[in-house]
Amino acid sequence: MAVCTRVLWNSNDLAVLTGRSMDWPESTEPLIVAFPAGRRRDGGALAGVDVVPRNPLRWTSRYATLVTSVYGLGGIDGFNEKGLAGHGLYLQSTDFGVRNPAEPGVHAGMWLQYLLDQAATVSEALALMDGLDVVMVGAHGHDATIHLALEDASGDSAIIEFDHGTPVVHHGRQYTLMTNDPTYDEQLALLAEQDFSRPSRDMPLPGNVNAVDRFQRAAYYSALLPEPRDERQAVAGVLAIMRNVSVPFGAPYGEFGVYNTEYRTVCDLTNRVYFFELTTSPNTIWVRFDDLTLPDGGDPLIVDPYDETMVGNVTGRMTPGLIGF
Template identity: 75%
Template sequence: MCTRVLWNSNDFAVLAGRSMDWPESTEPLIVVFPRGRQRDGGLLVTEVVVPDNPLRWTSTYGSVVTTVYGLGTVDGVNEKGLGVHALYLKSTDVGTRNPDLPGLHTGLWAQYLLDGAATVGEALALMDGVQLVMVGANGHDATLHLAIEDAAGDSAIIELAGGELVVHHGREFTLMTNDPTYDEQLRLLAAQDFSHPSRDMPLPGNVNPVDRFQRAAYYSALLPTPVAERPAVASVMAIMRNVSVPFGAPYGEFGVYNTEYRTVTDLTHLTYFFELTTSPSTLWTRLSKLDFTEGAPVLAIDPYDESLVGDVTPSFAPRHIGF
């Protein structure tokens, strides 16, 4: 479930795409958070999930995010051009709780980094001395791994094994799906050279994470040199559509489900694009037109609102968000 592609090898813009695959609607909202918002990493809305030594912080940066079930953040970008994408990883193991360390539940992991970091390096530093605590939503554990990137094109993949962070940090880590672990994904990718794709190269066509990973590599190697934002974004969105899971092809017993939505983030020009698979319209918002000042209201739109189309920046309205 889910795929992330980073395009950081062109001279026009750093762009990141992701797909969200899930067995049901995640009830997404696109939310604008201002600076100065106080957070509690031990609260899942009103439920205390980290009763001992929860991590608490105040947001340094404003962000535009996509929420999941109204309980946390699964995708987004902040005003400094840091992008964060949470994808499912069944093997995630947060380890045994150590109350000596501030606890952060996995539903707020992505938001914590968006709130406090301007670069990938700063985001990784924020994890020092912090312990992640597993939570669930709608009967599903938030067994997540993160892909993060910044406006300079730096990248990192972060996973949890035995309670320890496993970090792949570097511009070369541009692709990510789900299981198996990222080490194994890289070994599978190395088994076939996709750096010189051709029409004669056999290409995996299934919807499982391994096949999607390899297709993402193949089409990423074919990306044309961008000259403007629209074709650049369209290039990444085309890959995300190619690695999406179509309706009628989910295999729940294997953890593969249809795609609910896709996003593309332009980290250079600070524009966030969102495409719901049940809508013919692509939505976008430009962060430069949003008010992130401390004390500004939290704003949101519901992407399932069929009246929304194109630039939805003026359509955001105040909304209570419980985290």
């Protein structure tokens, strides 16, 4: 449920990486959570309340996942053990349509988590959308009007939006950028008005914090990224773009007023490392998925990024804990 930016870098020879910024008018109460496979899920329940009372989707996760949660609703950002990643971003025009109880329903807060739990690739995730009914849910007075960006370790990508209950899908490696309103079709049309694939220092560049300007800046700076020498340089390159499209403190826009960037993440899908940067902390932290011990059906491992003692590799500081999804 967040106003954000997503940038996929799938054109270098080193690794497939994705950056995202989380912009929202208050803290989303994030936790970084590693879930083992074999976890039973209920896509119709939220905080003990049946928000999808008839024919809720229930499943047991096939894959382990590493995600950042939002308000305890579900994962809003992260990837799974197969290298499928996803990111939920705010889209005011989202319309999930009228609930169809003939189809299994999952509330919007668990939509991304379901796909990460069950799919290994973008194509598999899109296949899971057939016959699935996504149901609106709210938290802290805000509806989860989200659209999803997906990518996998091969560099494949997809954007999924809902218009009057119908999913609108853009599927292909070329869909590397996403922000918020207007719809993705309109964003692509606006981008076509200026060829940011050939950036120069004389090219005028939009500098505001609205979704259209951030989309165009992301395109401009993505085209400038040099071939990285190593993972450190690759991650730094993506983070540099995410910092450029972040919303400074106090910058007002949108229907809820001020949307400051709360955090930025980078998913390295080749090396399976998750980087997290809180804007109120000078420390970048990361979790190496392959160093986690996640026995099937076991307890999730959790780390609180607001813990100011966290710095660098925090894989070893993830501890078992309870979480409501």
